[in-house]
Amino acid sequence: MEIQLMPVELNHKQILYNLYQFYLYDFSRISEEDLGFDGRFEIKLEHYWEDPRWNPFFINYEGRIIGFLIILFENYDTDPDPTHVIYDFLILSKYRRKGFGKLAAFQAFNLYQAKWKVVQMKTNEQAIHFWRDVVNQYTAGQYSEVFRENLNKYVQSFTNRIISANCANGTR
Template sequence: MIITKAEQNDKHIFRQLMTLFLHDLSEFNSDLEINQSNGLFEFDVLDWLFEKEGLTPFFIRIDDKIIGFILLQSGPFSNQEFADYVLNSFFIMKKYRRQGLGREACKVFFKQLPGRYAISQIKTNTPAIQFWKNVYKSFDIEYYEKEEREEGHEIIYQYFKV
Protein backbone atom coordinates (compact mmCIF):
# COMPACT_ATOMS: atom_id res chain seq x y z
CA MET A 1 0.00 0.00 0.00
CA ILE A 2 1.23 3.46 -0.85
CA ILE A 3 -0.12 6.90 -0.17
CA THR A 4 0.70 9.57 -2.72
CA LYS A 5 -0.11 13.23 -2.99
CA ALA A 6 -2.77 13.99 -5.61
CA GLU A 7 -1.36 16.44 -8.14
CA GLN A 8 -3.10 19.09 -10.24
CA ASN A 9 -3.54 16.69 -13.17
CA ASP A 10 -5.31 14.26 -10.78
CA LYS A 11 -8.03 16.76 -9.88
CA HIS A 12 -10.68 15.07 -12.06
CA ILE A 13 -10.06 11.74 -10.28
CA PHE A 14 -10.17 13.36 -6.86
CA ARG A 15 -13.43 15.13 -7.81
CA GLN A 16 -15.06 11.77 -8.62
CA LEU A 17 -13.86 10.17 -5.39
CA MET A 18 -15.10 13.18 -3.42
CA THR A 19 -18.52 12.71 -5.01
CA LEU A 20 -18.60 9.12 -3.75
CA PHE A 21 -17.43 10.21 -0.30
CA LEU A 22 -20.07 12.93 -0.04
CA HIS A 23 -22.74 10.49 -1.19
CA ASP A 24 -21.78 8.12 1.64
CA LEU A 25 -21.60 11.01 4.12
CA SER A 26 -25.06 12.28 3.12
CA GLU A 27 -26.52 9.40 5.14
CA PHE A 28 -25.30 11.21 8.26
CA ASN A 29 -25.41 14.85 7.14
CA SER A 30 -28.80 15.99 5.88
CA ASP A 31 -27.28 19.25 4.60
CA LEU A 32 -25.53 17.41 1.76
CA GLU A 33 -27.50 17.50 -1.48
CA ILE A 34 -26.69 16.77 -5.11
CA ASN A 35 -26.19 19.59 -7.56
CA GLN A 36 -29.52 19.66 -9.36
CA SER A 37 -27.92 20.61 -12.69
CA ASN A 38 -25.47 17.69 -12.93
CA GLY A 39 -26.70 15.14 -10.38
CA LEU A 40 -23.43 15.02 -8.44
CA PHE A 41 -22.41 15.71 -4.88
CA GLU A 42 -19.84 18.48 -5.16
CA PHE A 43 -17.14 19.73 -2.85
CA ASP A 44 -17.39 23.49 -3.26
CA VAL A 45 -13.75 24.22 -2.45
CA LEU A 46 -12.19 21.41 -4.49
CA ASP A 47 -9.97 23.81 -6.43
CA TRP A 48 -8.46 25.06 -3.17
CA LEU A 49 -7.01 21.59 -2.54
CA PHE A 50 -4.74 22.07 -5.52
CA GLU A 51 -3.99 25.77 -4.98
CA LYS A 52 -3.61 26.53 -1.28
CA GLU A 53 -0.69 25.61 0.92
CA GLY A 54 -1.96 23.62 3.90
CA LEU A 55 -4.68 21.70 2.05
CA THR A 56 -3.31 18.43 0.72
CA PRO A 57 -5.19 15.60 -0.99
CA PHE A 58 -3.67 12.12 -1.00
CA PHE A 59 -4.62 8.94 -2.84
CA ILE A 60 -4.59 5.57 -1.11
CA ARG A 61 -3.35 2.95 -3.58
CA ILE A 62 -2.91 -0.79 -3.70
CA ASP A 63 -1.16 -2.34 -6.70
CA ASP A 64 -1.45 0.97 -8.58
CA LYS A 65 -5.23 1.01 -8.03
CA ILE A 66 -6.73 3.96 -6.20
CA ILE A 67 -8.93 2.64 -3.39
CA GLY A 68 -9.57 5.88 -1.51
CA PHE A 69 -8.23 9.21 -0.37
CA ILE A 70 -7.15 11.32 2.57
CA LEU A 71 -7.67 15.06 2.77
CA LEU A 72 -5.24 16.70 5.17
CA GLN A 73 -5.26 20.23 6.55
CA SER A 74 -2.12 21.77 8.02
CA GLY A 75 -0.58 25.17 8.67
CA PRO A 76 -3.23 27.90 8.50
CA PHE A 77 -5.94 25.24 8.00
CA SER A 78 -5.23 23.41 11.24
CA ASN A 79 -5.79 24.37 14.83
CA GLN A 80 -2.09 24.77 15.50
CA GLU A 81 -2.61 25.14 19.23
CA PHE A 82 -3.91 21.56 19.44
CA ALA A 83 -2.89 19.83 16.21
CA ASP A 84 -0.31 19.98 13.47
CA TYR A 85 -2.74 18.23 11.15
CA VAL A 86 -6.49 17.97 10.78
CA LEU A 87 -7.46 14.81 8.97
CA ASN A 88 -10.45 16.38 7.23
CA SER A 89 -11.64 13.40 5.21
CA PHE A 90 -10.72 9.74 5.02
CA PHE A 91 -12.39 7.55 2.41
CA ILE A 92 -12.09 3.94 1.34
CA MET A 93 -14.36 2.80 -1.50
CA LYS A 94 -17.00 0.32 -0.36
CA LYS A 95 -15.50 -2.51 -2.41
CA TYR A 96 -12.34 -2.32 -0.27
CA ARG A 97 -13.89 -1.83 3.17
CA ARG A 98 -13.83 -4.35 6.02
CA GLN A 99 -10.57 -5.88 4.81
CA GLY A 100 -8.18 -4.02 7.11
CA LEU A 101 -7.11 -1.70 4.30
CA GLY A 102 -8.29 1.48 6.03
CA ARG A 103 -6.32 0.58 9.13
CA GLU A 104 -3.29 -0.23 6.97
CA ALA A 105 -3.64 3.12 5.20
CA CYS A 106 -3.61 4.86 8.58
CA LYS A 107 -0.48 2.99 9.60
CA VAL A 108 1.34 4.00 6.40
CA PHE A 109 0.08 7.58 6.53
CA PHE A 110 0.95 8.20 10.18
CA LYS A 111 4.42 6.78 9.56
CA GLN A 112 4.86 9.22 6.64
CA LEU A 113 3.52 12.22 8.59
CA PRO A 114 4.02 11.90 12.35
CA GLY A 115 2.70 14.68 14.54
CA ARG A 116 -0.34 15.90 16.47
CA TYR A 117 -3.67 15.13 14.81
CA ALA A 118 -7.30 16.13 15.10
CA ILE A 119 -9.96 13.96 13.49
CA SER A 120 -13.71 14.53 13.64
CA GLN A 121 -16.86 12.59 12.89
CA ILE A 122 -20.52 13.58 12.86
CA LYS A 123 -21.92 12.04 16.04
CA THR A 124 -24.50 9.99 14.12
CA ASN A 125 -21.79 8.45 11.90
CA THR A 126 -21.24 5.50 14.20
CA PRO A 127 -19.37 3.42 11.56
CA ALA A 128 -16.70 6.16 11.27
CA ILE A 129 -16.50 6.62 15.04
CA GLN A 130 -16.05 2.87 15.50
CA PHE A 131 -13.45 2.72 12.72
CA TRP A 132 -11.31 5.41 14.33
CA LYS A 133 -11.61 3.92 17.82
CA ASN A 134 -10.47 0.58 16.37
CA VAL A 135 -7.51 2.33 14.71
CA TYR A 136 -6.50 3.96 18.01
CA LYS A 137 -6.79 0.64 19.82
CA SER A 138 -4.83 -1.25 17.11
CA PHE A 139 -1.92 1.19 17.26
CA ASP A 140 -2.05 1.84 21.00
CA ILE A 141 -2.80 5.52 20.39
CA GLU A 142 -3.94 7.51 23.38
CA TYR A 143 -6.49 10.13 22.37
CA TYR A 144 -8.52 12.88 23.93
CA GLU A 145 -12.13 13.21 22.81
CA LYS A 146 -14.25 16.35 22.73
CA GLU A 147 -17.78 17.02 21.50
CA GLU A 148 -18.59 20.25 19.68
CA ARG A 149 -21.40 21.73 17.64
CA GLU A 150 -20.56 22.96 14.13
CA GLU A 151 -23.01 24.24 11.54
CA GLY A 152 -25.90 22.64 13.39
CA HIS A 153 -24.26 19.22 13.73
CA GLU A 154 -22.94 17.46 16.80
CA ILE A 155 -19.32 16.58 16.08
CA ILE A 156 -16.92 14.33 17.96
CA TYR A 157 -13.24 15.28 17.78
CA GLN A 158 -10.32 13.08 18.72
CA TYR A 159 -6.90 14.57 19.37
CA PHE A 160 -3.79 12.40 19.46
CA LYS A 161 -0.10 12.24 18.64
CA VAL A 162 1.74 9.70 16.48
Protein backbone atom coordinates in the same frame (compact mmCIF):
# COMPACT_ATOMS: atom_id res chain seq x y z
CA MET B 1 -1.40 -6.53 1.71
CA GLU B 2 0.47 -3.37 0.83
CA ILE B 3 -1.06 -0.01 0.06
CA GLN B 4 0.49 3.27 -1.02
CA LEU B 5 -0.45 6.86 -0.37
CA MET B 6 0.17 8.92 -3.49
CA PRO B 7 -0.04 12.73 -3.41
CA VAL B 8 -2.77 13.96 -5.76
CA GLU B 9 -1.25 16.21 -8.37
CA LEU B 10 -3.28 19.00 -9.96
CA ASN B 11 -3.47 17.11 -13.27
CA HIS B 12 -5.40 14.35 -11.39
CA LYS B 13 -7.95 16.74 -9.90
CA GLN B 14 -10.77 15.24 -11.99
CA ILE B 15 -10.08 11.77 -10.57
CA LEU B 16 -10.31 13.15 -7.04
CA TYR B 17 -13.49 14.99 -8.00
CA ASN B 18 -14.97 11.71 -9.26
CA LEU B 19 -14.03 9.93 -6.01
CA TYR B 20 -15.63 12.72 -4.00
CA GLN B 21 -18.93 11.86 -5.67
CA PHE B 22 -18.79 8.44 -3.96
CA TYR B 23 -17.70 10.04 -0.69
CA LEU B 24 -20.52 12.58 -0.72
CA TYR B 25 -23.02 9.90 -1.74
CA ASP B 26 -21.99 7.74 1.24
CA PHE B 27 -21.99 10.77 3.54
CA SER B 28 -25.37 12.06 2.34
CA ARG B 29 -27.16 9.66 4.70
CA ILE B 30 -25.67 11.74 7.52
CA SER B 31 -25.23 15.18 5.96
CA GLU B 32 -28.58 15.00 4.12
CA GLU B 33 -26.91 16.83 1.23
CA ASP B 34 -28.78 16.79 -2.06
CA LEU B 35 -27.50 16.39 -5.59
CA GLY B 36 -27.16 19.44 -7.78
CA PHE B 37 -29.39 19.89 -10.81
CA ASP B 38 -26.71 18.22 -12.94
CA GLY B 39 -26.99 14.97 -10.94
CA ARG B 40 -23.70 15.46 -9.09
CA PHE B 41 -22.76 16.61 -5.63
CA GLU B 42 -21.20 20.04 -5.58
CA ILE B 43 -17.58 20.11 -4.44
CA LYS B 44 -14.83 22.67 -4.89
CA LEU B 45 -11.30 21.29 -4.81
CA GLU B 46 -9.10 24.12 -6.12
CA HIS B 47 -7.97 25.12 -2.64
CA TYR B 48 -6.20 21.76 -2.26
CA TRP B 49 -3.51 22.97 -4.67
CA GLU B 50 -3.65 26.69 -3.86
CA ASP B 51 -3.26 26.44 -0.08
CA PRO B 52 -0.31 24.46 1.39
CA ARG B 53 -2.38 23.47 4.43
CA TRP B 54 -4.30 20.95 2.31
CA ASN B 55 -2.71 17.64 1.35
CA PRO B 56 -4.77 15.22 -0.76
CA PHE B 57 -3.63 11.61 -1.26
CA PHE B 58 -4.94 8.71 -3.29
CA ILE B 59 -4.95 5.36 -1.53
CA ASN B 60 -3.62 2.73 -3.95
CA TYR B 61 -3.65 -1.04 -3.77
CA GLU B 62 -2.11 -3.23 -6.46
CA GLY B 63 -1.91 -0.26 -8.84
CA ARG B 64 -5.57 0.71 -8.39
CA ILE B 65 -7.06 3.66 -6.56
CA ILE B 66 -9.21 2.34 -3.72
CA GLY B 67 -9.86 5.62 -1.93
CA PHE B 68 -8.45 8.92 -0.83
CA LEU B 69 -7.64 10.91 2.26
CA ILE B 70 -7.09 14.57 2.92
CA ILE B 71 -4.69 15.84 5.59
CA LEU B 72 -5.20 19.40 6.80
CA PHE B 73 -2.42 21.25 8.60
CA GLU B 74 -4.69 23.12 11.02
CA ASN B 75 -3.49 26.62 12.01
CA TYR B 76 -0.57 26.27 9.58
CA ASP B 77 -0.76 29.96 8.78
CA THR B 78 -0.62 31.08 12.45
CA ASP B 79 1.15 28.32 14.36
CA PRO B 80 4.64 27.03 13.58
CA ASP B 81 3.54 23.71 15.13
CA PRO B 82 0.19 22.93 13.46
CA THR B 83 -2.11 20.08 14.38
CA HIS B 84 -2.64 17.65 11.52
CA VAL B 85 -6.21 16.57 10.86
CA ILE B 86 -7.57 13.71 8.78
CA TYR B 87 -10.13 15.90 7.06
CA ASP B 88 -11.82 13.53 4.58
CA PHE B 89 -11.31 9.79 4.18
CA LEU B 90 -12.81 7.28 1.75
CA ILE B 91 -12.25 3.59 1.14
CA LEU B 92 -14.40 2.21 -1.69
CA SER B 93 -17.06 -0.22 -0.47
CA LYS B 94 -15.42 -3.26 -2.08
CA TYR B 95 -12.32 -2.75 0.09
CA ARG B 96 -13.99 -1.93 3.41
CA ARG B 97 -13.68 -4.17 6.48
CA LYS B 98 -10.51 -5.74 5.09
CA GLY B 99 -7.91 -3.63 6.88
CA PHE B 100 -7.17 -1.19 4.03
CA GLY B 101 -8.56 1.81 5.90
CA LYS B 102 -6.49 1.09 8.98
CA LEU B 103 -3.34 0.66 6.88
CA ALA B 104 -4.02 3.93 5.06
CA ALA B 105 -4.59 5.78 8.34
CA PHE B 106 -1.39 4.36 9.87
CA GLN B 107 0.59 5.40 6.79
CA ALA B 108 -0.92 8.89 6.93
CA PHE B 109 0.00 9.25 10.61
CA ASN B 110 3.52 8.03 9.86
CA LEU B 111 4.03 10.70 7.20
CA TYR B 112 4.36 13.40 9.84
CA GLN B 113 5.53 13.43 13.44
CA ALA B 114 2.91 15.82 14.76
CA LYS B 115 -0.07 16.49 16.93
CA TRP B 116 -3.06 14.79 15.30
CA LYS B 117 -6.85 15.04 15.42
CA VAL B 118 -9.51 12.88 13.88
CA VAL B 119 -13.10 14.18 13.96
CA GLN B 120 -16.45 12.48 13.40
CA MET B 121 -20.04 13.70 13.43
CA LYS B 122 -22.04 12.32 16.37
CA THR B 123 -24.49 10.68 13.97
CA ASN B 124 -21.77 8.85 12.01
CA GLU B 125 -21.53 5.78 14.25
CA GLN B 126 -19.53 3.72 11.73
CA ALA B 127 -16.84 6.41 11.52
CA ILE B 128 -16.73 6.84 15.31
CA HIS B 129 -16.20 3.10 15.80
CA PHE B 130 -13.60 2.90 12.99
CA TRP B 131 -11.53 5.89 14.17
CA ARG B 132 -11.65 4.93 17.84
CA ASP B 133 -10.30 1.50 16.93
CA VAL B 134 -7.64 2.85 14.55
CA VAL B 135 -6.39 5.57 16.90
CA ASN B 136 -6.42 3.19 19.88
CA GLN B 137 -4.35 0.63 17.97
CA TYR B 138 -1.98 3.20 16.51
CA THR B 139 -1.32 4.88 19.87
CA ALA B 140 -1.57 1.78 22.09
CA GLY B 141 -4.34 3.60 23.93
CA GLN B 142 -2.39 6.85 24.40
CA TYR B 143 -4.95 9.31 23.06
CA SER B 144 -7.73 11.50 24.33
CA GLU B 145 -11.29 11.86 23.13
CA VAL B 146 -13.72 14.69 23.69
CA PHE B 147 -17.22 15.38 22.50
CA ARG B 148 -17.51 18.95 21.20
CA GLU B 149 -21.15 19.85 21.80
CA ASN B 150 -20.85 23.10 19.84
CA LEU B 151 -19.84 21.07 16.77
CA ASN B 152 -21.80 17.90 17.63
CA LYS B 153 -18.61 15.94 16.91
CA TYR B 154 -16.23 13.52 18.58
CA VAL B 155 -12.53 14.38 18.42
CA GLN B 156 -9.68 11.94 19.07
CA SER B 157 -6.32 13.64 19.70
CA PHE B 158 -2.81 12.26 20.05
CA THR B 159 0.77 12.92 19.16
CA ASN B 160 3.30 10.70 17.46
CA ARG B 161 6.16 13.12 18.06
CA ILE B 162 9.37 11.65 19.32
CA ILE B 163 10.69 13.80 22.13
CA SER B 164 14.42 13.51 22.59
CA ALA B 165 15.73 12.67 26.06
CA ASN B 166 17.30 16.14 26.35
CA CYS B 167 14.02 17.90 25.55
CA ALA B 168 12.13 15.63 27.94
CA ASN B 169 14.59 16.59 30.72
CA GLY B 170 14.18 20.29 29.94
CA THR B 171 17.62 20.69 28.34
CA ARG B 172 18.55 21.19 24.73
